[in-house]
Amino acid sequence: MPRLRLRLLLLLLLLLLLLPPPRLGASHASPPDGALELLQGLRERLREVTALSRRYWAHLRCRVWPEDCDGDKEARASSLGWSLPLLGQQYLDILTSWYCSFQDCCGSGDCRISNNLTGLASDLSRRLHGQHLARELVLTSVRGYLELPRPHKALALSFHGWSGTGKNFVARLLAENLFRDGLRSDCVKVFIATFHFPHLKYVDLYQGQLTDQVRKTQERCPQTLFIFDEAEKLHPGLLEALRPHLEGQDPENPRVQSRRTIFLFLSNLGGSVINEAVLNLLKAGWSREDIQLEHLGPQLQAEIAKSTDSGFGHSHLVREDLIDFFVPFLPLEFRHVRLCARDAFLSQELVYTEAALDQVAKMMAYVPKEEQLFSSQGCKSISQRINYFLP
Numbered sequence: 001m002p003r004l005r006l007r008l009l010l011l012l013l014l015l016l017l018l019l020p021p022p023r024l025g026a027s028h029a030s031p032p033d034g035a036l037e038l039l040q041g042l043r044e045r046l047r048e049v050t051a052l053s054r055r056y057w058a059h060l061r062c063r064v065w066p067e068d069c070d071g072d073k074e075a076r077a078s079s080l081g082w083s084l085p086l087l088g089q090q091y092l093d094i095l096t097s098w099y100c101s102f103q104d105c106c107g108s109g110d111c112r113i114s115n116n117l118t119g120l121a122s123d124l125s126r127r128l129h130g131q132h133l134a135r136e137l138v139l140t141s142v143r144g145y146l147e148l149p150r151p152h153k154a155l156a157l158s159f160h161g162w163s164g165t166g167k168n169f170v171a172r173l174l175a176e177n178l179f180r181d182g183l184r185s186d187c188v189k190v191f192i193a194t195f196h197f198p199h200l201k202y203v204d205l206y207q208g209q210l211t212d213q214v215r216k217t218q219e220r221c222p223q224t225l226f227i228f229d230e231a232e233k234l235h236p237g238l239l240e241a242l243r244p245h246l247e248g249q250d251p252e253n254p255r256v257q258s259r260r261t262i263f264l265f266l267s268n269l270g271g272s273v274i275n276e277a278v279l280n281l282l283k284a285g286w287s288r289e290d291i292q293l294e295h296l297g298p299q300l301q302a303e304i305a306k307s308t309d310s311g312f313g314h315s316h317l318v319r320e321d322l323i324d325f326f327v328p329f330l331p332l333e334f335r336h337v338r339l340c341a342r343d344a345f346l347s348q349e350l351v352y353t354e355a356a357l358d359q360v361a362k363m364m365a366y367v368p369k370e371e372q373l374f375s376s377q378g379c380k381s382i383s384q385r386i387n388y389f390l391p
């Protein structure tokens, strides 16, 4: 660390020396000629260095701008007695905007967190097809949670449905609208049960790693999102390790309490129960959009709780009501698959014909055998399938 610190300080001083002195009366918006190109080059270098020591930069910034960082008391206490007039306010402004262009300090609060609920609402209604229940439930629960001034616990949502119905897609939309860098954000972690925790015999090890990652992410960000894909395959021991974090009490770290944390559990548990219920209602003459949560919720919850082959159903999370909402994803019909195909063409900026959309949608298998109502793969891998129709 001392070497890194020295290098960073040297780099900073070098930067200051290389800039021509600020002209009095010059506007902040127009830094001296040549400075911008210079900054661009140095910025690239610094990006590499700062990737290594993001935290250190925040610390350094606090030393230079003590009023900027009420959180970092230690840094403030040890503030280098640099005086701002000495450095020149103009330099500082240039440096601040440059630093903030790739760091976490813009405007008010933390610019890694965007919480664009308008964007979320618009994405859920325009880009998610055939999921009126999920759209409504996800938007209201997330909006309600983000509006709480001091949440006492995490928000936990459990997504259920067949593959290809949009569970991962909604998780991504949430990440993209709540965090500037989407799924790649420092504040977002994705765990895939069979990928991150594949071996039964290492459950103890995974428990430690998981708790550690959750805690570190929470320390790094005031708002975090944790996504667990294939939740039905998570070992009960791992779910148990998550429990204190869902309850909002991390015994070893009271500091992260009352931060905003969202947990998403994605699984196909209960998918068949949802499909059966929807099929029955449709056959009874209901329109899909009239199906409400109360028509599916109780059956879904009962099915999850009694699923003997899944740690998730049997976990304390489900049994102790730590999951706030069970979100059903309905099986998709031909018209929804067509919409997915249209989106896929549009996102690749390709022209399409109505006939092509029909053809793509027809490539999917539909079940049950008799009614042929629901796409058995939902909208999965539609974007690969449109490749057959390219000119």
Ligand SMILES: *[C@@H]1O[C@H](CO)[C@@H](O)[C@H](O)[C@H]1NC(C)=O
Pocket: 114, 116, 118, 119, 120, 122
């Ligand atoms: C929120 O999302 C909408 C739609 O995607 C977008 O037009 C708008 O610019 C976003 N707002 C902010 C503040 O990023």
